Amino acid sequence: MYPQNLFRQGNPSQRNCSCVTAERIIFSILGIFMAAVVTYTVITDGLPFRAELLTPWMAATLIDFYINIFAISVWVAHKESSWISTAIWICLLICFGSMTTCGYIVIQLFQVSYQDPIYHVLLNCHSKYGTSSQIVSHVGYRI
Numbered sequence: 441m442y443p444q445n446l447f448r449q450g451n452p453s454q455r456n457c458s459c460v461t462a463e464r465i466i467f468s469i470l471g472i473f474m475a476a477v478v479t480y481t482v483i484t485d486g487l488p489f490r491a492e493l494l495t496p497w498m499a500a501t502l503i504d505f506y507i508n509i510f511a512i513s514v515w516v517a518h519k520e521s522s523w524i525s526t527a528i529w530i531c532l533l534i535c536f537g538s539m540t541t542c543g544y545i546v547i548q549l550f551q552v553s554y555q556d557p558i559y560h561v562l563l564n565c566h567s568k569y570g571t572s573s574q575i576v577s578h579v580g581y582r583i
Contacts, residue, residue, distance in 0.1 A: 457554035464549045471542030478539070509533050512541055519548065519564045 513530045520526040532540040548561045 459558055460549055460552060460554055463558070464546055467542045467545045467549065471539050471546065474538045474542065505537065509537075512544075515562070516544065521564070 509530075512533060516529045516533070517526045520529065529540070529544060533544075545561070552558070552560050
């Protein structure tokens with residue numbers, strides 16, 4: 441006799457496989473879309489370094505952008521194993537924004553196997569908590 445939940449929810453490794461694949465596709469599409477939008481805007485309107493574009497909304501957008509870059513940079517610094525790769529990724533984040541963010545996430549998703557839980561994208565192999573079983577014992581419950 442088979443458990444009914446197995447038929448309703450599918451095999452956990454199949455769900456992880458489809459979840460990781462879907463996320464790879466979604467973030468790839470988002471990065472390509474952002475690259476196309478920026479390219480189209482530069483071709484049709486020129487570079488954004490003009491006095492008439494310096495409005496309060498532009499200032500608010502830039503502040504929002506750099507706060508977001510800081511938050512993502514903290515995650516990149518946690519994930520990367522060397523300061524050189526961290527510095528390169530942060531420079532790319534500053535220069536290319538969401539295109540780099542999407543690319544970084546796609547790269548991280550390709551480093552996760554289909555059997556791994558998706559939260560492994562957030563952790564690194566040098567995490568202070570170590571493996572997922574150590575995380576469970578440290579936190580006291582399953583993530």
